[in-house]
Amino acid sequence: MPLLQVRDLCLTLPTRNGPIAVVEGLSFDIDEQDSLALVGESGCGKSLTALAIMGLLPPAISISAGSIQFRGRELVGCSDRQWRRFRGGAMAMVFQEPIASLNPVLRIATQIEEVLALHGDGDRRWRKRQAVSLLEQVGLPDPAALARAYPHELSGGMCQRVLLAMALAGEPDLLIADEPTTALDVTVQAQILDLLIEIRRQRGLAFLWISHDLGVVSRLCDRVAVMYAGKLVEQQPVQTLFGNPRHPYTRGLMAASPSLEQQALPTGIPGRVPAPEDFTAGCRFRDRCSQAMELCFEDPPAFPLESEDAWVRCFLMDTSATSAGEALSNGEEAK
Ligand SMILES: Nc1ncnc2c1ncn2[C@@H]1O[C@H](COP(=O)(O)OP(=O)(O)O)[C@@H](O)[C@H]1O
Numbered sequence: 001m002p003l004l005q006v007r008d009l010c011l012t013l014p015t016r017n018g019p020i021a022v023v024e025g026l027s028f029d030i031d032e033q034d035s036l037a038l039v040g041e042s043g044c045g046k047s048l049t050a051l052a053i054m055g056l057l058p059p060a061i062s063i064s065a066g067s068i069q070f071r072g073r074e075l076v077g078c079s080d081r082q083w084r085r086f087r088g089g090a091m092a093m094v095f096q097e098p099i100a101s102l103n104p105v106l107r108i109a110t111q112i113e114e115v116l117a118l119h120g121d122g123d124r125r126w127r128k129r130q131a132v133s134l135l136e137q138v139g140l141p142d143p144a145a146l147a148r149a150y151p152h153e154l155s156g157g158m159c160q161r162v163l164l165a166m167a168l169a170g171e172p173d174l175l176i177a178d179e180p181t182t183a184l185d186v187t188v189q190a191q192i193l194d195l196l197i198e199i200r201r202q203r204g205l206a207f208l209w210i211s212h213d214l215g216v217v218s219r220l221c222d223r224v225a226v227m228y229a230g231k232l233v234e235q236q237p238v239q240t241l242f243g244n245p246r247h248p249y250t251r252g253l254m255a256a257s258p259s260l261e262q263q264a265l266p267t268g269i270p271g272r273v274p275a276p277e278d279f280t281a282g283c284r285f286r287d288r289c290s291q292a293m294e295l296c297f298e299d300p301p302a303f304p305l306e307s308e309d310a311w312v313r314c315f316l317m318d319t320s321a322t323s324a325g326e327a328l329s330n331g332e333e334a335k
């Protein structure tokens, strides 16, 4: 049984014109010590997916269908109290904005001790010692002094380390990280990544890693799921995805990603992700795809790829369809 199993998850936002699905039919598994990256441009539904798993969706958005099982236990339909037993404990999350994620009026130690009080079983003295020890484990200098500081006395990188210490306080099996380094300087970003790689190695944590940075993903994750406009379009192990991206969207993301080896400037994908109210049936990438066909007005099924648990939702994988298919003219490259 996987550690986390998400099946056919739909997240819905009510509007004047009726409910719209912001995330639709999402399915993936994360095993113990496994790491899955969820990648895609801004607005694809990555953060909402993470928040849904944590039971922290914004009030307007609800889970309208599907299942989220953690260690075989169904979370959809759980009360907030039941969800809290996992959240911050076996399942922890670090967010994109480290400074905004800390309580400005509480000392650092107090915030970590709160997590320890909820999920640990030691007394107050143990919690105090443990908080300092956690600050040390995330590589913060002079942890005893830092424990007494307030968040505004810390840099963004230090705050992210504190949040990581809080996440680790609950001894999680699954860490969900939503672009945890995006708001940080490049050098600090690299240090935090090294720390996360080390922590994962030591503790055997499973990761759900959300990012638009494919360079980071290639260092950190075993598998990649590509999300576009509320749906998953491709999933592959990290090596085969980088070696042989199959979905035109994945290929576009790679071409748009800067790399040191690559001399040429990255090329963007023309157009932008549609807003949820403009989601249509069929492949949602077709308007931006240079290889779109008439067939792309239908929903592409998941075509299995060579690796285990790897697939892509694109009719280009269906050789019988592409030879018979009629190309649409979305730009000069169209074949
Ligand atoms: N609180 C909210 N209320 C209404 N719509 C939202 C809310 N949060 C996100 N959305 C919409 O849901 C879509 C997906 O958002 P999000 O999960 O934040 O994307 P990502 O993390 O991939 O950038 C976006 O189009 C966004 O406009």
Ligand SMILES: [Mg+2]
Pocket: 046, 047, 048, 178
């Ligand atoms: Mg996001």
